[in-house]
Amino acid sequence: KQEVTQIPAALSVPEGENLVLNCSFTDSAIYNLQWFRQDPGKGLTSLLLIQSSQREQTSGRLNASLDKSSGRSTLYIAASQPGDSATYLCAVRGTGANSKLTFGKGITLSVRP
Amino acid sequence: GAGVSQSPSNKVTEKGKDVELRCDPISGHTALYWYRQSLGQGLEFLIYFQGNSAPDKSGLPSDRFSAERTGGSVSTLTIQRTQQEDSAVYLCASSSHKTGLGGYTFGSGTRLTVV
Numbered sequence: 001k002q003e004v005t006q007i008p009a010a011l012s013v014p015e016g017e018n019l020v021l022n023c024s025f026t027d028s029a030i031y032n033l034q035w036f037r038q039d040p041g042k043g044l045t046s047l048l049l050i051q052s053s054q055r056e057q058t059s060g061r062l063n064a065s066l067d068k069s070s071g072r073s074t075l076y077i078a079a080s081q082p083g084d085s086a087t088y089l090c091a092v093r094g095t096g097a098n099s100k101l102t103f104g105k106g107i108t109l110s111v112r113p
Numbered sequence: 114g115a116g117v118s119q120s121p122s123n124k125v126t127e128k129g130k131d132v133e134l135r136c137d138p139i140s141g142h143t144a145l146y147w148y149r150q151s152l153g154q155g156l157e158f159l160i161y162f163q164g165n166s167a168p169d170k171s172g173l174p175s176d177r178f179s180a181e182r183t184g185g186s187v188s189t190l191t192i193q194r195t196q197q198e199d200s201a202v203y204l205c206a207s208s209s210h211k212t213g214l215g216g217y218t219f220g221s222g223t224r225l226t227v228v
Contacts, residue, residue, distance in 0.1 A: 041224075
């Protein structure tokens with residue numbers, strides 16, 4: 001059974017810091033990994049999608065890497081801003097025909113002005 | 114439509130009543146998921162539809178929960194005889210490929226409060 005872990009559960013940093021959010025998963029047989037952002041009381045917004053054959057994806061100040069063999073992904077946020085404050089979730093899609101999208105519990109990020 | 118649409122956005126119901134939550138996926142998306150997110154908790158898988166295949170109902174917490182997807186498009190999640198522990202945000206997601214090749218797009222959710 002796939003398990004996705006995100007540690008720590010919460011993180012507080014001063015504005016301007018570069019930071020790394022970690023995600024680990026137990027079963028390396030995945031199709032892809034996706035990072036989402038969730039603002040309080042809102043749905044999920046997709047940030048980056050990495051296919052199993054890819055090593056990283058970039059969008060603006062965000063960079064996500066994937067090391068499938070070790071079961072790890074990182075989301076790098078450059079020059080953090082207060083507007084980056086949100087909960088960040090990673091999710092993996094297994095390779096089985098009926099595999100589900102499995103989520104971590106998320107990391108709640110607070111960027112202090 | 115351009116995104117996944119869920120309705121209603123908020124629902125307050127009395128304990129014991131039945132509720133129906135609706136999800137309108139992106140046109141052409143064959144895969145559709147329902148998740149539940151309770152206060153302070155992670156996303157809990159409920160049910161997965163893929164094309165015309167039998168749905169994966171393994172995440173439904175009790176037989177009070179059911180879901181259907183008509184014509185491979187709109188899905189309805191029904192909760193019968195609601196209980197207070199059913200209070201949560203119910204999220205729907207769709208994907209264009211059975212493997213999630215293009216990633217998943219989520220709706221804004223329905224916040225259900227059972228009083």
